[in-house]
Every structure is written in C-alpha cells, then in structure tokens.
Amino acid sequence: xxxLLFIVxxxxxxxxxxxxxxxxxxxxxxxxxxxxxxxxxxxxxxxTLPEVMVSTTSAIQGHSQIAYGNAIGSxxxxxxxxxxxxxxxxxxxxxxKTLRTPVAFFFIAAAFYVAVAYTSGYFSRPIGVILLIIFxxxxxxxxxGMKNEPGGSVAASTTNNGNPDQLHDAKSDDPENGxxxxxxxxxxxxxxxxxxxxxxxxxxAIGADLLVxxxxxxxxxxxxxxxxxxxxxxxxxxxxxxxxxxxxxxxxGHSSLSLGNVIGANVFNLVLVxxxxxxxxxxxxxxxxxxxxxNASLVVDLPVMLLVMILxxxxxxxxxxxxxxxxxxxxxxxxxxxxxxxxxx
Numbered sequence: 001x002x003x004l005l006f007i008v009x010x011x012x013x014x015x016x017x018x019x020x021x022x023x024x025x026x027x028x029x030x031x032x033x034x035x036x037x038x039x040x041x042x043x044x045x046x047x048t049l050p051e052v053m054v055s056t057t058s059a060i061q062g063h064s065q066i067a068y069g070n071a072i073g074s075x076x077x078x079x080x081x082x083x084x085x086x087x088x089x090x091x092x093x094x095x096x097k098t099l100r101t102p103v104a105f106f107f108i109a110a111a112f113y114v115a116v117a118y119t120s121g122y123f124s125r126p127i128g129v130i131l132l133i134i135f136x137x138x139x140x141x142x143x144x145g146m147k148n149e150p151g152g153s154v155a156a157s158t159t160n161n162g163n164p165d166q167l168h169d170a171k172s173d174d175p176e177n178g179x180x181x182x183x184x185x186x187x188x189x190x191x192x193x194x195x196x197x198x199x200x201x202x203x204x205a206i207g208a209d210l211l212v213x214x215x216x217x218x219x220x221x222x223x224x225x226x227x228x229x230x231x232x233x234x235x236x237x238x239x240x241x242x243x244x245x246x247x248x249x250x251x252x253g254h255s256s257l258s259l260g261n262v263i264g265a266n267v268f269n270l271v272l273v274x275x276x277x278x279x280x281x282x283x284x285x286x287x288x289x290x291x292x293x294x295n296a297s298l299v300v301d302l303p304v305m306l307l308v309m310i311l312x313x314x315x316x317x318x319x320x321x322x323x324x325x326x327x328x329x330x331x332x333x334x335x336x337x338x339x340x341x342x343x344x345x
Contacts, residue, residue: 009210016203016244023196030190051265051273054209059277065286067277071269072301077236078269079308080334082246083262087312088327094259094316101145102263103313105138109270110309114302121285121295123278131275138267204244259322266309304337 051074058066086092109131116127246261277283291299308330315326 003214005210005214009207009214012203012207012210016200016205016207019196020200020204023193023198023200026188026193027190027197030193051269052276055273055277056280059281059283062281067281067283068274068286068297069301071273071277072297072305073236074273075266075269075305076301076308076334076337078262078265079312080304080330080337081236082243083259083312084327084330084334085243086246086259086262086327087322088324088331091322091324091327092259093321096317096320098145098260099263099313099316101141102138102260102267103317105134105141106263106267106270106309106313109134109267110306113270113274114306117285117302118298122282123274123284124282125279128275128278128280128282131271132279135268135271135275138271259316263313300337300340304333308333 051070055067055070058070112130112134116123285295285297287295287297290296311326311330311333316322
C-alpha cells in the first residue's frame with residue numbers, strides 16, 4: 001500500500017506542477033510581470049506549502065529535529081539540487097534587478113537566524129515572530145516592486161538584460177508583433193489562471209504529503225535516524241514541488257521562473273516555515289552528533305546552507321546569468337552533503 005500511495009503522490013505532483021506553472025506564467029503574461037518576480041512570490045508560496053505543513057505539524061508534535069532539519073535541508077536541496085539541475089541543464093540569463101530583492105531578504109534573514117543559532121541555540125517565540133515580520137516585509141517589498149514594474153519598463157529591462165526566458169520582447173512594440181504577442185498571452189480569463197494556480201498548488205501539497213509520509217515510513221523501517229531523515233529525505237520530499245516546478249519550467253522554456261521559485265522558496269523556508277514553527281512551538285537546535293566537539297549542525301548544516309546560496313546567487317548578480325559549471329559544482333556539494341549525513345550523521 002505504501003508503494004501505491006507513493007506512486008499516486010508522484011502523479012499528483014507531476015500534474016499539479018504542470019498546472020501550477022501554466023497558471024503562474026499566464027498571470028505573469030497577463031499583468032506584464034517578470035517571470036522571476038512571479039517565481040519568487042506566487043509560485044514560491046505554493047511550492048513551500050509542504051514545508052509549512054510538515055515543519056509546523058512536527059513542531060506541535062514535539063519533533064523539533066524534523067521542524068528544524070526540514071527547513072534547513074529544504075534550502076540546501078532547493079539550491080544545490082533543484083536550482084543546480086536548472087543551471088546545469090539550461091543556463092539562462094537573469095534579470096539582475098528583479099533578483100536583488102529576494103536575495104537581499106534571504107541573507108538578512110539568514111544572518112539573523114544564524115546569529116541566534118550560534119549565540120544561544122534556542123529559537124524562542126519572539127524569534128519566530130521576528131521571522132514572520134521579515135516575511136511580511138518581504139511580501140510588501142515584492143508588491144511594491146510589482147507596482148513599480150509597468151509593462152513597458154518590464155519589457156525594456158528584460159530586453160536590456162538579454163534574457164530569452166523573460167516574457168516580453170522589444171518586438172512587441174511593432175503593431176504586427178504586438179498582435180501576435182497579445183494572441184500568445186491569451187491564456188483565458190484571469191479566474192481560469194488563478195484556478196490552475198490553486199488546484200495545482202493543492203495537488204502539489206497532497207502529492208508531496210503522500211510521498212513524505214510513505215517515504216519516511218520506509219526510511220524509518222531501514223533504521224535511518226530522525227535528524228538524517230529530516231535533513232535529507234523529508235527535505236527532498238517537501239522540495240519535490242520545487243523540483244517538479246523546475247523541471248516543468250525547463251521543459252516549457254521558463255528557466256527564470258524556476259530560479260525565482262527556488263530563491264523565493266528559500267526565503268519562505270527561513271522566514272515563514274521557520275517563523276511559524278518556532279512561534280507555534282519554540283525549540284533548540286537538535287544535537288544528535290558532534291564534529292570537532294561542536295554540534296554538527298553548526299559545523300556542517302548552516303555553513304553549507306550559506307555556501308550554496310552564495311554560489312547560486314553571486315554569479316547571476318554579477319554576470320546576469322547562470323552557468324553550467326555553477327550547476328555542476330552545486331550538485332557535487334549536494335552529493336557530498338548527503339553522503340556525510342548518511343555516513344557520519
């Protein structure tokens with residue numbers, strides 16, 4: 001029965017991801033917004049739902065190892081596996097201006113989170129509230145960014161950055177090409193795109209839940225520790241929506257949507273997932289193993305989280321594009337991280 005439910009979850013993820021991407025890109029076209037911006041907000045909220053559910057439920061039930069490990073592990077998985085696959089398979093140009101806000105908020109939240117981890121190691125309810133406030137500020141910043149990005153300026157900025165994955169083209173200024181672009185952006189009424197987005201998100205959440213529940217049972221039966229399950233298997237399971245979205249976006253030629261989704265999801269994992277689970281049930285950093293006499297999470301997990309995000313974001317911010325070498329390097333780091341967790345964790 002576990003295997004059947006696992007397959008059902010996979011099917012739901014595939015269909016949900018397809019509908020979710022269609023709805024998100026349709027909304028982006030309709031309102032003349034950059035794909036990266038939509039990916040960092042609307043799409044990220046939907047694909048982060050599994051992490052929210054798993055971490056909050058785990059915190060309430062007293063499983064702080066899963067609540068903590070799932071969020072950190074998901075950030076590492078999103079960055080060093082999912083974004084890495086996108087970069088390795090199809091490197092793409094990036095709108096640097098649109099990328100700055102989610103990257104800035106991630107590192108601000110990460111600096112605060114890491115400072116608490118290294119100074120006290122205890123995440124109290126006020127810490128959770130502060131993280132949730134950062135989440136609200138992040139959403140406000142993105143909404144303000146959307147208001148300041150009218151169709152014309154988005155088209156211009158996209159064209160100037162030479163991003164083939166963005167939604168607008170300077171050719172749309174031409175009357176004939178404008179008609180073609182208008183016809184191309186006719187994805188149906190707005191309610192239909194929102195419906196695709198909502199139904200797709202629901203299928204993704206249900207599918208991920210089935211995969212995580214049944215996959216975790218299999219892992220436990222094999223005697224894998226809870227902390228390792230959280231940092232690897234549960235993290236991978238709850239990151240499957242991002243993976244499905246990334247693969248679907250690559251197939252449909254929307255690489256920027258995938259990158260924006262990953263970075264936005266990482267912000268949400270730190271400020272929404274961690275903030276909510278900490279506020280509901282404060283906890284200390286789990287200490288299941290040590291390295292050099294120090295909690296292994298402080299030596300490995302948090303440094304790896306920061307390292308992979310730096311590797312993912314610095315090159316696009318400087319050069320305005322991702323690279324294949326960047327993707328391969330991140331994949332190598334993820335393989336080493338997983339090997340460490342199962343061998344020494």
